[in-house]
Amino acid sequence: MRAGIKLMLGLGVTAGATGAPPADAQSTVSDRLDTRRTAGARVVRVRADAPVTTGELYVQTGLVSAGMALGGGATGMLVDDRVCESRHGDEPSLFLGPCFFYTGAATKVGWMGGAVGGATYWAARSARTRGCPARAAWWRALGGALVGAVPGAVVAARGDRGQGVVAFTPLLSSLGAVSAVAGCRGRRYASSGA
Numbered sequence: 001m002r003a004g005i006k007l008m009l010g011l012g013v014t015a016g017a018t019g020a021p022p023a024d025a026q027s028t029v030s031d032r033l034d035t036r037r038t039a040g041a042r043v044v045r046v047r048a049d050a051p052v053t054t055g056e057l058y059v060q061t062g063l064v065s066a067g068m069a070l071g072g073g074a075t076g077m078l079v080d081d082r083v084c085e086s087r088h089g090d091e092p093s094l095f096l097g098p099c100f101f102y103t104g105a106a107t108k109v110g111w112m113g114g115a116v117g118g119a120t121y122w123a124a125r126s127a128r129t130r131g132c133p134a135r136a137a138w139w140r141a142l143g144g145a146l147v148g149a150v151p152g153a154v155v156a157a158r159g160d161r162g163q164g165v166v167a168f169t170p171l172l173s174s175l176g177a178v179s180a181v182a183g184c185r186g187r188r189y190a191s192s193g194a
Contacts, residue, residue: 012155021033057126058178065118065145065159065170065177072114108156108166112149115170119145133185140180 083106084099091098120141127137152169 040044054182057123057182058131058174060126061119061122061174061178062171064122065115065174068118068121069170070112072110072112072117074110076110077101077103079106079110080104099102111166112153112156114168115152115173116142116149116167118170119148119173123174123181127181127184130185132181135183137181140184141177142165144176144178144180145173146176147180148174156194 080102081099083104084102088098120138122142124134124137124141127141129132132140149169149172151172152166155163155165
């Protein structure tokens with residue numbers, strides 16, 4: 001059980017880290033930022049390594065969301081395993097025991113929370129690098145990720161039927177978050193005539 005959870009955590013960290021560029025491709029912050037002047041005196045800084053297309057943003061956000069969902073699900077499995085062992089730990093079993101690979105409410109909550117958290121974080125971060133204001137980026141990404149997670153949350157709350165929808169929650173959350181921030185770019189501010 002513990003080895004399986006460690007493997008899931010390792011996969012989650014690996015999948016979550018795939019969006020970062022390799023260490024040799026990283027440069028100083030001043031090299032990555034491109035300063036663009038708007039109509040007024042306000043300066044909008046846009047990172048040069050921001051995802052160019054919305055398709056790239058969908059893929060990167062989906063990978064980060066899946067990685068964080070794996071990490072959250074594995075953490076939830078640890079909690080569920082402890083709860084199961086406290087209730088059924090002394091029961092006799094034939095081979096693996098009553099708590100082998102036990103998943104319960106904590107696993108579902110961890111999976112959903114990781115999916116929504118990962119999709120929100122990466123979509124908002126990418127929107128910020130594309131010039132979207134911080135507050136708008138975070139609220140749009142959170143709203144889109146929550147809307148994308150609704151089908152999985154409804155199925156998870158109903159019980160054992162349709163668990164495949166729960167498995168696709170990271171994909172649906174990332175689609176919702178990216179769709180919400182796709183049109184958010186740096187705003188143009190009119191110069192003050194004073």
